[in-house]
Structures are given as C-alpha cells and as structure tokens.
Amino acid sequence: MNHYETVFILNPVLSDTQIEETVKKFEDFLIKSGAKMVAKENWGLKKLAYPIQNKKSGFYHLFEFAAPGEAIGPYELEFRRDERIMRFLTVKLDKHAVAWAERRRTKLKTKA
Numbered sequence: 001m002n003h004y005e006t007v008f009i010l011n012p013v014l015s016d017t018q019i020e021e022t023v024k025k026f027e028d029f030l031i032k033s034g035a036k037m038v039a040k041e042n043w044g045l046k047k048l049a050y051p052i053q054n055k056k057s058g059f060y061h062l063f064e065f066a067a068p069g070e071a072i073g074p075y076e077l078e079f080r081r082d083e084r085i086m087r088f089l090t091v092k093l094d095k096h097a098v099a100w101a102e103r104r105r106t107k108l109k110t111k112a
Helices: 016-032 069-081 095-111
Strands: 003-008 037-050 056-065 085-093
Touching: 003 016, 003 037, 003 069, 003 095, 016 037, 016 056, 016 069, 037 095, 056 069, 056 085, 069 085, 085 095
Parallel strands: none
Antiparallel strands: 003 056, 003 085, 037 056
C-alpha cells in the first residue's frame, strides 16, 4: 500500500448537493478499489491562477489515502470522465511527505 494525495477542483457552478455527491462518488470509488482514507479536506471556493474552461474560481478538495498502485489508473480515469472536475492531481507521497502531512493535520486540528 502506497500513500497518495489527490487535489481536485470542481466546477464553481455546482450546488452544495452536487459537490457532496461528487466527493462521495470518488471517495466510494477509492474504498471499493481497496484504499484506506487517511484524511479529507474541503478547501472551499478559491480563485484560480488562470481561467480553466472560462471559469475564474473552483471548489478545491483534498484526499489523502493509502491504496495499492493498481487502483490509481482507474481512479484517474474516473476523474477524466467526470465533467464536474476541472483539474486534478494525484501524487505518491514518500515517507517524508507522509510525516509532513501528519504534522500539518495535527496543526490544523489544534487551530480548530
């Protein structure tokens, strides 16, 4: 099991219900693929650095999870097929990045 992190941007014209459905869809897809969710974060509506599909903002979400390597290909294919997703990036975390993400999460919990 490798550790991964995915950040994806949802179309800003979606309703709250549609956003929740989309996030749940990808979370369920990961779990069905044998992944274990470590953390989920909703970063909210943010301004984009440059327009994507003529949109100047988007809803950002972060998934941190542990999954077998074979699960990533179909997972990213599902992102490409969904028209609600504007951009996504999945990266494999090394041991230093996993430790950094853990420290970041604990820092966020103490602030809240």
